[in-house]
Amino acid sequence: DAMVIQNPRYQVTQFGKPVTLSCSQTLNHNVMYWYQQKSSQAPKLLFHYYDKDFNNEADTPDNFQSRRPNTSFCFLDIRSPGLGDAAMYLCATSGIGENEQFFGPGTRLTVL
């Protein structure tokens, strides 16, 4: 089945220790998104890729970076995690011109 996969599902890191979250998709979608979601709140868009074009949201901290080496994979790098960065991180994809987004299962990040 075509799907969006995120690894790891749970990540524990220490304050200030860099961490990378990964996302892969078999949907062959051109657009990939990274969201941050804190408890019971709506997902907050961090950035997205339209093919290889990177688009950062204006209020996304510089601490958050992303890479998309190919169509299938996308990475979220948090350079120096703070306690406030503990959250669920969601990856989503969509086809060009399509409004529906398909989400992965998420990575729960804990910062100690």
Added chain:
Amino acid sequence: TQLLEQSPQFLSIQEGENLTVYCNSSSVFSSLQWYRQEPGEGPVLLVTVVTGGEVKKLKRLTFQFGDARKDSSLHITAAQPGDTGLYLCAGAPLNTGFQKLVFGTGTRLLVSP
């Protein structure tokens, strides 16, 4: 700034009851999606509505898009414990060159046996 307000924020009901969740905005959307998110998982797309006044049914769930495409509702008939989760509406704004969704504030539903 486009906002989608959902109501109620939290709903706790008994199995077998009916309920309606509302998603309201002052902005017009080209389409609107409803997602359900279970604890520890990502949102799962339930339905997309596109046409003003459109009604879609998914088993016991009925979705309606407002005539002016500014609001939507989700009605669940005879709720079951498996319906428990966070329900999110998300709208695609008009006239944006990019497919960015505006998410609603969310409704947390708890259905007890």
